[in-house]
Amino acid sequence: MGFSLLPKEYEFFDMFDKLAEQCINVSKQFCSNVDNENFSTESLHKIKDIEHVADSITFEIFEKLNKTFITPLDREDIFSLAHEFDNVIDLILKISNMMKIYNIDRVNNHFVEVVKLIDKSISSLCDAVRGLRNLKNGAVINNHCSEVNRLESLGDQLRNEAIAELFTGTTDAIYIMKWKDIFQTSEKILDQCDDVAKIVGSLIVKQA
Amino acid sequence: MGFSLLPKEYEFFDMFDKLAEQCINVSKQFCSNVDNENFSTESLHKIKDIEHVADSITFEIFEKLNKTFITPLDREDIFSLAHEFDNVIDLILKISNMMKIYNIDRVNNHFVEVVKLIDKSISSLCDAVRGLRNLKNGAVINNHCSEVNRLESLGDQLRNEAIAELFTGTTDAIYIMKWKDIFQTSEKILDQCDDVAKIVGSLIVKQA
Amino acid sequence: MGFSLLPKEYEFFDMFDKLAEQCINVSKQFCSNVDNENFSTESLHKIKDIEHVADSITFEIFEKLNKTFITPLDREDIFSLAHEFDNVIDLILKISNMMKIYNIDRVNNHFVEVVKLIDKSISSLCDAVRGLRNLKNGAVINNHCSEVNRLESLGDQLRNEAIAELFTGTTDAIYIMKWKDIFQTSEKILDQCDDVAKIVGSLIVKQA
Numbered sequence: 001m002g003f004s005l006l007p008k009e010y011e012f013f014d015m016f017d018k019l020a021e022q023c024i025n026v027s028k029q030f031c032s033n034v035d036n037e038n039f040s041t042e043s044l045h046k047i048k049d050i051e052h053v054a055d056s057i058t059f060e061i062f063e064k065l066n067k068t069f070i071t072p073l074d075r076e077d078i079f080s081l082a083h084e085f086d087n088v089i090d091l092i093l094k095i096s097n098m099m100k101i102y103n104i105d106r107v108n109n110h111f112v113e114v115v116k117l118i119d120k121s122i123s124s125l126c127d128a129v130r131g132l133r134n135l136k137n138g139a140v141i142n143n144h145c146s147e148v149n150r151l152e153s154l155g156d157q158l159r160n161e162a163i164a165e166l167f168t169g170t171t172d173a174i175y176i177m178k179w180k181d182i183f184q185t186s187e188k189i190l191d192q193c194d195d196v197a198k199i200v201g202s203l204i205v206k207q208a
Numbered sequence: 209m210g211f212s213l214l215p216k217e218y219e220f221f222d223m224f225d226k227l228a229e230q231c232i233n234v235s236k237q238f239c240s241n242v243d244n245e246n247f248s249t250e251s252l253h254k255i256k257d258i259e260h261v262a263d264s265i266t267f268e269i270f271e272k273l274n275k276t277f278i279t280p281l282d283r284e285d286i287f288s289l290a291h292e293f294d295n296v297i298d299l300i301l302k303i304s305n306m307m308k309i310y311n312i313d314r315v316n317n318h319f320v321e322v323v324k325l326i327d328k329s330i331s332s333l334c335d336a337v338r339g340l341r342n343l344k345n346g347a348v349i350n351n352h353c354s355e356v357n358r359l360e361s362l363g364d365q366l367r368n369e370a371i372a373e374l375f376t377g378t379t380d381a382i383y384i385m386k387w388k389d390i391f392q393t394s395e396k397i398l399d400q401c402d403d404v405a406k407i408v409g410s411l412i413v414k415q416a
Numbered sequence: 417m418g419f420s421l422l423p424k425e426y427e428f429f430d431m432f433d434k435l436a437e438q439c440i441n442v443s444k445q446f447c448s449n450v451d452n453e454n455f456s457t458e459s460l461h462k463i464k465d466i467e468h469v470a471d472s473i474t475f476e477i478f479e480k481l482n483k484t485f486i487t488p489l490d491r492e493d494i495f496s497l498a499h500e501f502d503n504v505i506d507l508i509l510k511i512s513n514m515m516k517i518y519n520i521d522r523v524n525n526h527f528v529e530v531v532k533l534i535d536k537s538i539s540s541l542c543d544a545v546r547g548l549r550n551l552k553n554g555a556v557i558n559n560h561c562s563e564v565n566r567l568e569s570l571g572d573q574l575r576n577e578a579i580a581e582l583f584t585g586t587t588d589a590i591y592i593m594k595w596k597d598i599f600q601t602s603e604k605i606l607d608q609c610d611d612v613a614k615i616v617g618s619l620i621v622k623q624a
C-alpha cells in the first residue's frame with residue numbers, strides 16, 4: 001500500500017456523515033411513529049437506540065478532536081457542529097418522550113404537517129453537512145442551508161396557527177397544555193436545525 | 209474636503225445609535241398597542257416592520273465587523289452587544305405575536321405596569337448604549353445601567369405578584385395559562401435589557 | 417512570620433469551598449421547607465439570605481480573577497465554574513419562589529423523592545469541587561462527578577413518571593400546571609449540577 005494523499009484528519013467528514021445518517025434514521029422513525037400514532041414504550045425505545053448511537057459518534061468526534069493536531073476545519077467549529085448537530089437528535093428524543101408521557105394516542109392535524117417540515121429540514125441539513133467534505137460546492141451547500149432556514153420560518157407560521165387554533169378550538173385546558181408543549185418543542189427542533197445550518201454556512205464563508 | 213480625524217470605525221457608534229432608535233420605536237409601538245388593547249394583525253405588522261429594520265442594522269454591523277481591521281471596541285464585544293441588543297426587539301415581537309395568537313382583547317391590570325417598566329428600561333438602556341461613543345462619560349453610563357438593573361428586579365417582584373394573583377383570582381385554567389406565558393415573556397424582556405446593560409457595563413470597566 | 421510557600425492564588429480554592437458550603441446550606445434549608453411543607457415568606461427569606469451570601473462570594477471570585485495575574489486553573493474555567501456553581505443556588509431560590517407564588521401547601525409525593533436526589537447531587541458536587549484543591553485526587557473527584565451524572569439520569573426518569581402521573585391522576589388543570597412547572601424546574605437543578613460536574617471533570621482532564 002502506497003502513501004495516502006488523504007490526511008487522516010479527513011476522517012472527521014466520515015464521522016459527520018455517520019452522524020447525518022443517524023439524524024435521517026431518527027427522523028424516519030419519528031415520522032413513522034407519528035403516522036401510526038404509535039407512542040408506545042417500544043417505539044420510544046427505537047428512538048432512544050438511535051440517539052445512543054449518535055451520542056457515541058459525537059463522543060468519538062470529541063475524542064478525535066482531542067488527539068488531532070491539525071484539523072480540516074477550525075477545532076472550535078468541529079466541536080460546535082458536532083455538539084449542535086447531535087442536539088437535533090436529542091430534541092427528537094425529547095419530543096417523543098413528551099408524547100409518551102402525555103399519553104398521546106391521537107395526533108393533532110397540524111402536527112402531521114409540522115413533522116413533515118421537520119423531516120424535510122433534517123434532509124436538507126444532512127445534505128449540507130455531507131457537502132462540507134468538498135467546500136468547492138459552497139453554492140450547493142448554501143442552497144441546502146437556505147432551505148433549512150425557509151422551513152424554520154414556515155414552521156413558525158404553522159405553529160402560530162396551530163396554537164391559535166388550540167385555544168379557540170377547545171375548552172379542554174389539559175389538551176391545550178399538552179399540545180402547546182409539543183408544538184413548542186417541535187419549533188425548537190426546526191430552530192436547532194437552523195442553528196446547525198448557520199454553523200455550516202459560516203464555515204463556507206470562512207473557507208471562501 | 210480635508211482629511212477626517214474621525215476614523216471610519218467610529219461608524220459603529222452611528223449604527224448602535226440607529227439600533228437604539230429602533231428599540232425606542234418598537235417599545236413605543238408596543239406600549240400603544242397595549243394601551244389601546246389592540247393586538248390586531250395590523251398592529252402586529254407595525255412591530256414586525258420595526259423588527260425587520262433592526263435586523264438589517266444588526267446585519268450591517270456584523271458585515272462591517274467582518275471588513276474592519278481595527279475596531280473602537282473589542283470585536284467580540286461589538287458582536288455580543290449588537291446581537292443581544294437586537295434580541296430585545298425580537299422579544300417584543302415575540303410577546304406581541306403571543307398576544308395575537310392568544311387572542312387577547314383585554315389586558316390584565318398588572319400587565320399595564322409591567323409594560324411601563326419595559327418602556328423605562330429600554331429608554332435607560334438606549335441612553336447607556338448611546339453613551340458608549342464617549343467613554344469618558346463612564347459614570348453617567350453606569351447610572352443608566354444601574355437603572356436597567358433596578359427595573360429588572362422591580363419587574364421580578366411585579367411578575368411574582370401578578371402570577372400569584374392569577375392563580376388565586378380565577379379558576380379559568382386557560383386564562384391563567386395565557387397570562388402566565390405573557391408575564392414570563394415580559395420578564396425575559398427585562399432580563400434581556402439587563403444582559404445588554406451588563407455588556408455595556410463591562411465595556412466601561414475594560415476601557416477605564 | 418516566614419515566607420509562605422502557598423501562593424496567594426490558592427485562595428481561589430478557599431472561595432470555592434465557601435461557595436460549596438452555601439450550596440450545602442441552601443439544599444438543607446430547601447429540604448427542611450419541603451419536609452415541613454412550609455413555603456411561607458419567612459422560609460423563603462432563609463433561602464434568599466443564603467443566595468445573597470453565595471452571590472457575594474461569587475462576586476469576590478470575579479473581583480479576584482480581575483486582579484490576579486497567575487491563576488491555579490485557567491481564568492475562563494474559574495469564571496465558568498463560579499458562575500455555573502452559583503446558578504445551582506439561584507435555581508433553588510427560583511423553585512422556592514415558585515412554590516410560594518403557586519401557594520403550595522401540600523407536597524406532591526414524587527416531589528419528596530426528587531428533592532432527596534437534589535440534596536444527594538449537591539452533596540456529591542460539593543465533594544467534587546472541594547477536591548479541586550488537590551488534583552492528584554483525580555479519580556476520587558471523577559467518582560463524585562459520575563455520581564452527579566447518575567443522579568441527573570435518575571431524576572429524568574422520576575420526573576417523567578411524576579409528570580405522566582400528574583396527567584392521569586387528576587383533571588384539575590391548574591394543579592397540573594403548577595406541578596409540571598415545579599418538576600421541570602427541579603429537573604433544571606439536577607441538570608445544572610451535572611453541568612458544573614462536567615466543568616470539574618474537564619478540569620481534571622486538562623491537568624492530567
